[in-house]
Amino acid sequence: MKPLLPLVLMGVALAGCANGPGPDAAPAPGDTATASPAAPDASPADATPTPDTATPGGQQGGLVPECDPGAIAEGAFVTAGQQDAGTAVLPNGRRVRPAGVIVPLADRAMGLALHPDGLHAYVIHGSSKANPDGVWVVDLPSGAVVQKLTGYSGYHGIALSPAGDRLAVAGLSSGRLHRFTVGADGLLTALDSVNVGVSLIDCAFDPDGATVYALSNTNSKVYGVDFETGAIAPRARAGTNAYDLVLDAAAGRAYASNLASGTVSAMDLATGELLANVPVGKNPEGLALDATRHRLYVANSDSDTVSVIDTEALAVIATWDLTGNDGGHTGGALDALWLDPSGDTLYAAQARRNAVSLVATADGSVRGAIPTGHYPVDLALSPDERTLVTVSMKGFGSGKSDLQKTLGQLNIAPVPDADGLAALTAEVADNNLGPSGWYPAACTGDALPPALRGGPDRPIKHVVLIIKENKTYDVVLGDDPTLGDGDPELCLFPEAVTPNIHALARSYTNMDNYYADAEVSIQGHLWTTMADCNDYAEKIHEAAFAIYGYEPATIVAGGTIFDHCLVNGVTFRNYGEFPGFGHHLMDDFEAFVDHKYPFWTMSVPDVEKAAEFIREFDQGIFSDFTYIVLPNDHTYGGKAGAPDPTWMVADNDAGLGMIVEAISHSEYWPETAIFVIEDDPQGPPDHVHSHRSISVVVSPHVRRGYVSSVHYSIPSLYATIERILGLPALNRNTLEAPPMIDIWLGEGDTPDYLPYQGLPNAVDFAVNPAGTEAARVSAGLDFSIPDRAEGLGAILWEMIKGDRPMPPYARFSDE
DSSP states (O other), X not given: OOOOOOSOOOOOOOOOGGGOOOOOOOOOTTSOOOOBTTBTTOOTTTTSOOOEEESTTOOOTTOOGGGSGGGSOXXXXXXXXXXXXXXXXXXXXXXEOOSSEEEEEEETEEEEEEOTTSSEEEEEEOOOSSSOOOEEEEETTTTEEEEEEOSOOOSSOEEEOTTSSEEEEEOBTTOEEEEEEEOTTSOEEEOOOEEOSSOEEEEEEOTTSSEEEEEESSSOEEEEEETTTOOEEEEEEOOTTEEEEEEEGGGTEEEEEETTTTXXXXXXTTTOOEEEEEEOSSSEEEEEXXXXXXXXXXXXXXXXXXXXEETTTTEEEEEEEOSOSTTOOOOSOEEEEEEOTTSSEEEEEEGGGTEEEEEETTTOOEEEEEEOSEEEEEEEEOTTSOEEEEEEEEETSSOSSBTXXXXXXXXXXXXXXXXXXXXHHHHHHHHHHGGGGSSOTTOSGGGSOGGGSOSTTOSOOEEEEEEEOSOBHHHHHTTOGGGSSOOGGGOSSXXXXXXXXXXXXXXXEEESSEEOOOSSHHHHHHHHHHSOOOHHHHHHTTTTOSOXXXXXXXXXXXXXXXXXXXXXXOOEEEESOOTTTGGGTTTTTGGGBOTTSOSXXXXXXXXXXXXXXXXXXXXXXXXXXXXXXXXXXXXXXXXTTSBOHHHXXXXXXXXXXXXXXXXXXXXXXXXXXXXXXESOOOEEEESSOTTBBOEEEEOTTBOTTEEEOSOEEHHHHHHHHHHHHTOOXXXXXXXXXXXXXXXXXXXXXXXOOOOOOOOOOOSOOOBOOSSSHHHHHHHTSOOSSTTOOTTHHHHHHHHHHTTOOOOTXXXXXXX
């Protein structure tokens, strides 16, 4: 093992950069290091600049005034979290400002039923935890929660009988249909649940309230359950991965949307006959029936379209585009529908837009939109058509102080008149498009930094994206406040453990207001490969039914970054990523993966993974876009016999240093940018927000010693990569996200081609002993698949901090 070198960037001046770098032999410790071609006599201290924070009036560089950091809007520097009683800023920088009354709900509120009296709403929380939050009853006039029946598992399936005297809940993973009677006061009395024996995702009553039809998402069957006796009779079978169920009593039919197959099943309830599987858009979810006009409306959650089915012909007669942009870029997560009694207006929940759109059924035009809480998933109109009631699964966003608490909301808003709708529509646009206006409109084209102008003469030809695993900002970089807004009290893996990420953050560009968009790893690897996580994966991840990023239902309509590169002629290579890549692994993508590089595993040290990348790199294998997974900073916690977590994080850091050293000492360095992020922020805490994480950019073309405090997240990262490589927008997220403009050198600035010398792992190898409390707790965790190590963050805190309690201000983000 190399001796631990002092923190210094080492190398020699480069000449004739147009023809590539010159000799790159690293000087021995104590030799003079050259900072750049323009500074041949730079000392080692000069090679490590003091960070300059990207706030108004910060480092100017050579950018034109339109793109200079001093021109950035003040809103760009706001941190994520709730701002006041009615407003929050999400990790992606968008605002949430729901219209009307806000009723706080519990974790993962997902399904809604509205009583015919218009006075009570019933909400099911879709959690699979040991003691789920169950069914809540809300008094609509007062906005008060008047009853909580905990312990009932569910998903989005909740239904009232037409008379309003009975309620049923589809129990998802419990396989049970929960039954309740409804009193005159609107309160519930629980009856015995019926064990159907398969996962149930939705349910609906027949007109007389005697039979509940329950839909299974695993075997796709529709079961008729006698509400009084609990007798069960299979009635029909839908398509693959069924989701939503509606009944057409007059026709004796049931309709079910099928996520995985992109179809809607029409079934005869009397005979059980499958009448048709009607092809619609990608990942169909919510259904709304107009029995009078023989129309069935289908929300295609990945396509952001509404399919209109003629229920007599059982064929699609129209498809309405709700993407809201000329290019048809998806990312709105259109997931639930409600039809007004006249049949003239369709209310469509768009989860990623945090809004409900009003669609004219005459022609599919969008009349306007009403803002909701974060991630609306179900909705209903009051019987008098004056009030829109919406369940927003994530409320004001996943917890500022607890990543795993996505506390929902019931949003109770008056249906606006034309003028009111116009004002609310403008507010929805402002909430969602605000980040795209952080830089002046003139900051485009030739006003952009050269690195972001694209074209054949672009200065950066190679982009490397390195994905580490599950860390907040403070837990790694919090020990050095000069790097940005860090809290040493919350740092578990300081510079002595992670010298490379510290050196890179200090010497290149660091971001202290960057957020990982995911709450868990199975979402995180979708975000890092797609700049999105579709509605199916957002909702179903706790039940873990899917192979994420492999099962087609988890791949967004716009595809992955790998699909995007393939279609647009950008070469790419994958080291270790399966989600988002595995679905084409053995056909389209087989030639673009290093088969010797292990897919996600902690059983192989990250320095060995790095060595495998370098083996190929030394053979001249280096694509336009390179994606590398280094996951071992996840750690095994205190698992007896496993490597000590501090050593594992140090191994991960050393692997990072090896990769950057190899690239920066090569002929490719003058044309390369390396982005280093975490897939998600699970683990120990952060003092700003549970989603805040690490983003460091390493390149000759970035500002040296620069700290950006602009609010960025993964869509901004990909918006930046797209501009570097000349790619079109991958989806609506990257189309509307602000690229990372402030971090690059401007016109006339001189790139710094000084290579980087990696620093080795200085932590002695050790294994976790048996018999400790950390070993006992870790023994019950499953490290073989993502997101099954609940409490890992608390374990790491105790192993490193001992009995010291976590500060009360900590934004805890445990796994």
